[in-house]
Amino acid sequence: xxxxxxxxxxxxEIEQLIEVKKNDDLKSLLGTMHYADMAEIVNELNENEATxxxxxxxxxxxxxxxxxxxxxxxxxxxxxxxxxxxAEEIEELDTDDAADIIAELPEDIVREVISEIEDKEHAKDxxxxxxxxxxxxxxxxxxxxxxxxYNWNVMTCVKEMRAQAKNVTRVHSIYVVDDDEKLIGRLxxxxxxxxxxxxxxxxxxxxxxxxxxxxxEKPEEVAKIMSKYDLEAIPVIDxxxxxxxxxxxxxxxxxxxxEAEKDYQLAAGISQDxxxxxxxxxLTRARLPWLILGLFGGLGAAAIMVNFEEMIAEHAIxxxxxxxxxxxAGNVGVQSSAIIVQGLANDDLKGSIGNRLIKEILLxxxxxxxxxxxxxxxxxxxxxxxxxxxxxxxxxIAVIVVAGFIGTFTPLFLDxxxxxxxxxxxxxxxxxxxxxxxxxxxxxxxxxxxI
Amino acid sequence: xxxxxxxxxxxxEIEQLIEVKKNDDLKSLLGTMHYADMAEIVNELNENEATxxxxxxxxxxxxxxxxxxxxxxxxxxxxxxxxxxxAEEIEELDTDDAADIIAELPEDIVREVISEIEDKEHAKDxxxxxxxxxxxxxxxxxxxxxxxxYNWNVMTCVKEMRAQAKNVTRVHSIYVVDDDEKLIGRLxxxxxxxxxxxxxxxxxxxxxxxxxxxxxEKPEEVAKIMSKYDLEAIPVIDxxxxxxxxxxxxxxxxxxxxEAEKDYQLAAGISQDxxxxxxxxxLTRARLPWLILGLFGGLGAAAIMVNFEEMIAEHAIxxxxxxxxxxxAGNVGVQSSAIIVQGLANDDLKGSIGNRLIKEILLxxxxxxxxxxxxxxxxxxxxxxxxxxxxxxxxxIAVIVVAGFIGTFTPLFLDxxxxxxxxxxxxxxxxxxxxxxxxxxxxxxxxxxxI
Numbered sequence: 001x002x003x004x005x006x007x008x009x010x011x012x013e014i015e016q017l018i019e020v021k022k023n024d025d026l027k028s029l030l031g032t033m034h035y036a037d038m039a040e041i042v043n044e045l046n047e048n049e050a051t052x053x054x055x056x057x058x059x060x061x062x063x064x065x066x067x068x069x070x071x072x073x074x075x076x077x078x079x080x081x082x083x084x085x086x087a088e089e090i091e092e093l094d095t096d097d098a099a100d101i102i103a104e105l106p107e108d109i110v111r112e113v114i115s116e117i118e119d120k121e122h123a124k125d126x127x128x129x130x131x132x133x134x135x136x137x138x139x140x141x142x143x144x145x146x147x148x149x150y151n152w153n154v155m156t157c158v159k160e161m162r163a164q165a166k167n168v169t170r171v172h173s174i175y176v177v178d179d180d181e182k183l184i185g186r187l188x189x190x191x192x193x194x195x196x197x198x199x200x201x202x203x204x205x206x207x208x209x210x211x212x213x214x215x216x217e218k219p220e221e222v223a224k225i226m227s228k229y230d231l232e233a234i235p236v237i238d239x240x241x242x243x244x245x246x247x248x249x250x251x252x253x254x255x256x257x258x259e260a261e262k263d264y265q266l267a268a269g270i271s272q273d274x275x276x277x278x279x280x281x282x283l284t285r286a287r288l289p290w291l292i293l294g295l296f297g298g299l300g301a302a303a304i305m306v307n308f309e310e311m312i313a314e315h316a317i318x319x320x321x322x323x324x325x326x327x328x329a330g331n332v333g334v335q336s337s338a339i340i341v342q343g344l345a346n347d348d349l350k351g352s353i354g355n356r357l358i359k360e361i362l363l364x365x366x367x368x369x370x371x372x373x374x375x376x377x378x379x380x381x382x383x384x385x386x387x388x389x390x391x392x393x394x395x396x397i398a399v400i401v402v403a404g405f406i407g408t409f410t411p412l413f414l415d416x417x418x419x420x421x422x423x424x425x426x427x428x429x430x431x432x433x434x435x436x437x438x439x440x441x442x443x444x445x446x447x448x449x450x451i
Numbered sequence: 452x453x454x455x456x457x458x459x460x461x462x463x464e465i466e467q468l469i470e471v472k473k474n475d476d477l478k479s480l481l482g483t484m485h486y487a488d489m490a491e492i493v494n495e496l497n498e499n500e501a502t503x504x505x506x507x508x509x510x511x512x513x514x515x516x517x518x519x520x521x522x523x524x525x526x527x528x529x530x531x532x533x534x535x536x537x538a539e540e541i542e543e544l545d546t547d548d549a550a551d552i553i554a555e556l557p558e559d560i561v562r563e564v565i566s567e568i569e570d571k572e573h574a575k576d577x578x579x580x581x582x583x584x585x586x587x588x589x590x591x592x593x594x595x596x597x598x599x600x601y602n603w604n605v606m607t608c609v610k611e612m613r614a615q616a617k618n619v620t621r622v623h624s625i626y627v628v629d630d631d632e633k634l635i636g637r638l639x640x641x642x643x644x645x646x647x648x649x650x651x652x653x654x655x656x657x658x659x660x661x662x663x664x665x666x667x668e669k670p671e672e673v674a675k676i677m678s679k680y681d682l683e684a685i686p687v688i689d690x691x692x693x694x695x696x697x698x699x700x701x702x703x704x705x706x707x708x709x710e711a712e713k714d715y716q717l718a719a720g721i722s723q724d725x726x727x728x729x730x731x732x733x734l735t736r737a738r739l740p741w742l743i744l745g746l747f748g749g750l751g752a753a754a755i756m757v758n759f760e761e762m763i764a765e766h767a768i769x770x771x772x773x774x775x776x777x778x779x780a781g782n783v784g785v786q787s788s789a790i791i792v793q794g795l796a797n798d799d800l801k802g803s804i805g806n807r808l809i810k811e812i813l814l815x816x817x818x819x820x821x822x823x824x825x826x827x828x829x830x831x832x833x834x835x836x837x838x839x840x841x842x843x844x845x846x847x848i849a850v851i852v853v854a855g856f857i858g859t860f861t862p863l864f865l866d867x868x869x870x871x872x873x874x875x876x877x878x879x880x881x882x883x884x885x886x887x888x889x890x891x892x893x894x895x896x897x898x899x900x901x902i
Contacts, residue, residue: 006801034680036679036680036681044801227701227704227705227708228487229485229487230487230701232683232700232701249683249700249701249704250678250681250683250700252704253678253700253703253704253707254678256704256707256708256711257678257707257711260707260708260711260712260715261711261793263715264711264714264715264718264789264793265789265793267715267718267719267789268718268785268786268788268789268790268876269782269785269786270786270789270790274790275790275793275794275797275799276790276791276793276794276799276800276807277794277799277800277801280810280813280814280817283790283814284814284817284818287783287786287814287818288818288821288822290782290786291779291782291783291786291818291822292822292825294775294778294779294782295775295779295822295825295826297775297778298772298774298775298776298778298779299775299826299829301771301774301775302768302771302772302774302775305770305771306768306771309767312763312767312770316760316763316770317753317757319756319763319767319770319771319773320752320753320756320757320770321749321753322770322773322774323749323752323753323773323774323776323777323885323889324745324746324748324749324750324752324753325749325774326774326777326778327745327748327749327777327781327881327882327885328742328745328746328749330778330781330881331720331741331742331745331878331881332738332742334719334720334877335719335720335721335738335741335742337719338715338716338718338719338721339719339721339725339726339727339734340727342712342715342716342726342727343726343727343728346726348726348727348728349727349728350457350495350728356727359731362731363731363734363735363738366731366735367735367738367739367742370739371739371742371743371746374743374746375746375750378750425719426785427782430778430781430782431778434774434778438774
């Protein structure tokens with residue numbers, strides 16, 4: 001398949017069709033389109049056009065489109081729909097997507113929408129899901145699953161399953177519960193189909209411990225478990241082991257992508273989830289705080305250098321190398337912290353903090369020696385002053401070792417304190433390393449040059 | 452479930468059991484363990500211990516463990532196994548995992564291993580897969596799938612499916628092909644089960660175009676398609692539309708994670724796929740090239756500053772702010788490039804390059820004005836010299852605008868040229884921005900201070 005590519009022509013065509021209200025043409029143009037593609041189009045329309053389309057098309061198409069839209073567009077569209085229209089969209093959605101959308105509505109609207117939902121069971125499931133924190137397994141899970149009681153016989157089971165499966169798009173597993181709704185095992189379709197119809201489920205199900213997660217588990221943990229064990233769905237249990245929902249891999253793919261984007265943005269000094277197409281104001285809010293931090297770091301570095309001003313007359317060259325020192329301190333710090341942040345995210349840091357710091361110091365020493373040797377030769381050749389070349393090069397080694405130490409220690413420390421270590425990468429580490437680097441550089445240079 | 456956590460005690464226990472060859476204890480301790488957990492243990496053992504365990508346990512357990520091991524450990528273990536033993540492991544694996552492992556073996560060993568595989572059909576499928584580039588849909592796909600011919604009747608179909616399904620762990624879809632093996636549709640299990648046994652498949656299958664990818668499609672593209680359309684499996688077709696394999700979402704989760712890690716590492720100035728537990732030598736090879744780049748950048752900055760040396764007597768303060776200028780140029784560049792790189796990765800950059808550059812310049816101007824205002828007040832207050840405060844602050848604005856421009860332009864340019872734009876983030880952009888920043892800074896300062 002060639003993936004759908006939204007062209008300017010198609011967009012113009014749709015805008016014109018909306019303009020002149022050619023409803024039949026719009027329906028035939030958009031009717032067979034995948035909801036994810038249609039969402040791309042709606043994201044580019046203005047509020048009125050978008051609302052017009054959503055109202056025009058059937059809610060079994062548009063409900064899925066709504067789940068894929070950018071938050072601000074969805075909010076605008078829902079603001080233009082009546083509670084009855086919203087309820088119709090909700091009716092078509094799986095409980096997890098329905099709850100996500102309802103959670104974004106104002107509180108008084110929520111109550112009205114819920115009361116307008118015709119399928120009362122569906123409404124109850126959604127209300128159940130609204131109780132859970134968005135950033136938890138409970139906030140990710142859907143109520144749609146196939147479960148059977150271990151006391152049922154195979155025939156009841158098949159009948160019940162048929163009723164349940166109507167609402168479940170993809171049956172990944174048949175979960176077996178006891179009379180207290182506790183998850184006790186899993187049933188394979190094959191076993192079910194080959195057993196006699198009067199046999200009770202407890203005699204055919206697989207009692208082996210089922211992989212499951214607790215409702216309050218963090219999404220990143222669920223993602224780790226599902227991707228480590230290659231699961232396509234995982235049941236969710238409450239505090240006392242009752243089966244309350246299930247999470248499917250497509251939601252986890254989104255979690256993994258969002259986590260990765262967040263860490264990447266933090267490392268680049270962007271503090272909120274922004275995209276290239278957000279407004280200049282949103283982008284500024286995400287970027288400016290880190291730049292202000294960098295600005296104060298630079299002011300700090302300048303304030304330090306003032307204290308070494310007496311060296312400027314005789315050794316002006318020292319001051320020409322401060323950008324180099326700051327850059328190396330920053331680069332080494334970012335490298336070290338990034339490796340630790342990734343190790344923490346993947347749970348593959350073994351051994352003690354002490355050993356890790358010693359390893360990083362040895363690594364920094366090795367890199368520092370190589371870099372210092374290059375720098376020594378470059379400056380010596382350029383300035384024909386061995387002592388100044390030596391002073392700058394030895395300082396560089398010290399700066400790199402300290403930068404590596406800080407870059408390794410900071411994320412480990414933050415993680416121990418329960419703070420997201422990813423904030424330690426990027427501007428945070430470069431700014432603090434700039435300052436430490438400049439201090440160490442001038443102190444060592446002063447010592448060697450004997451001023 | 453509490454995720455498995457490898458403790459030092461468990462590791463010591465296993466090492467001791469291996470030492471004294473308590474095979475039964477080892478089997479009962481490891482027998483019920485998930486292969487992903489066992490792989491974590493084997494990764495921590497030495498070569499002899501690891502080989503001992505793999506030889507001791509059944510190949511239906513150890514084959515999956517092998518797929519999850521770190522590359523170097525797997526290579527070491529396979530080096531200790533006979534071609535017959537390797538063939539036994541391969542026999543237990545799905546064709547995609549089997550091909551991945553075989554592709555790592557030396558060429559002469561490959562031939563022997565293939566000839567030792569008893570299931571000739573399996574061997575043929577693996578050989579087929581070895582033809583494809585590792586970084587393509589063909590390199591990711593497995594041969595295990597359920598396909599039926601559209602001329603078969605329902606009964607033949609069910610019989611054939613049963614035979615095929617034996618080898619397929621999870622049946623995601625039943626694919627329908629014509630006599631030329633071309634993929635023409637999909638069959639739902641429900642339609643199959645409700646149709647009369649003599650009805651031909653062509654009357655019951657869904658002819659609607661099936662989402663599929665070409666064998667030579669890039670893994671990132673496959674990942675984009677599957678995650679956009681929430682697919683759990685996608686069929687792979689060859690150049691003329693014949694069904695040749697399928698890719699499942701668990702492999703795509705790995706692709707997504709690897710892509711994200713690669714971009715993150717590039718942004719942090721780490722050029723190869725390394726982990727915190729790799730050797731100092733491997734880490735140095737991944738980190739040193741970027742540091743050397745930074746070193747030459749710093750030498751370049753110093754060489755530029757020498758040209759402005761005449762300003763040092765009267766305006767030494769200018770030289771105290773070079774780390775600030777370099778840091779701000781670097782931070783803005785990284786922010787801008789990271790947003791572009793992410794936008795390119797997610798395919799959500801709309802509009803022309805020109806518009807994007809204008810937007811970034813406006814954004815940089817806004818940020819620059821705010822930052823320059825803070826800096827102006829800080830320096831003016833500190834040094835009581837308005838002109839120098841003005842010179843430094845105005846330079847800062849210019850530096851930030853140029854840095855934003857370079858940060859936006861570079862990844863867009865690389866992407867147009869078919870080069871991975873992610874290399875433009877991190878040290879590459881900070882180093883070039885440092886140099887441009889220092890030049891602009893001194894030129895503007897010189898102009899304003901009239902030296």
